[in-house]
Amino acid sequence: MSKVINKAYFESFSNAALMLLSFEAVMDAIEVVSDGAEIREFDETYVGLVGASLALSVLFERQTGSDASMVSGEHLAQERRHLLEGGEPPTFSIPIVNTPREPLRPEVFDHLTTLQLASASFNYADKVFETISNHSPHALEMAEARVSSLDAVTALRSLVLRLAGGSMTDLAKHAAKITGPSSETLQ
Template structure:
């Protein structure tokens, strides 16, 4: 006879800490998480009776900060932070051990593969086509930047399209007002003796 109850073992949910866990967060949330982790680690270091042990909460939080920073780095550069750090480490090792020139250790940045259009690209367009081009480019920029955390590629693409948008809009305004800044200024300046009412 036993009065001991047999409860089934409670299975706790397991959180897999990796980049996928942090992908859903925007840049501000990732930066805040990293700040909180660094602050907690500094607090632990400042208290002599505490230490960071393998597998404790502070140690796990350091992994969270690591993956949050990897996600931020990939969003801004398009590259894996661990691989770039390894490449820099290897290049510095070759410099120190093999006498190769000191590496620049530049951070690679992803670039949108298209260039801004020159003014001449819009020359053959009608006024309506020019206005539509300006609208379409600026709408594309709006959509690219409407995310909380646009990637480095999206930001560079938005830069390219915003320049094309302003080029098309500038040419349209100049065309509608006589073709030059001077003729546009003449049309919008008030004539002597007129009042603004």
């Protein structure tokens, strides 16, 4: 049974794996051409380049939130208009994803039920885990991980305060029961 190689297939890979796959496919193609061979439709090198194209499309969408084929088509249309009509050359803008730069305010979590609060905390923490585990630490992913981490702690803090009775005093009473009267720590 053979695998269908399409964009959905590549969406399960991390950014680093997609970049390496693309690099290897391009290097294989360079080697084939350098050796004087031709790349033929549906041969191993051709299929590798198609895979690299799909992998790069997935990376582009992750980084920009846009479809690479559509953006490329828009750039081609701009270039054609420029060649036919003249004038200033096109700028070829690339869309970017707006990652939240600031974490949510604690009040945002006040209206959530206890289960929703626990779920929100888990989801933000899981997002941090996934971002750090599955993606190379580029600024965009790390900014997202930072914000999600802060939101996870804020949601968890709100949950713990709610479960403790709602105030820092109530929380301190519960913490004293858990840790005991001494200030010793487990070693």
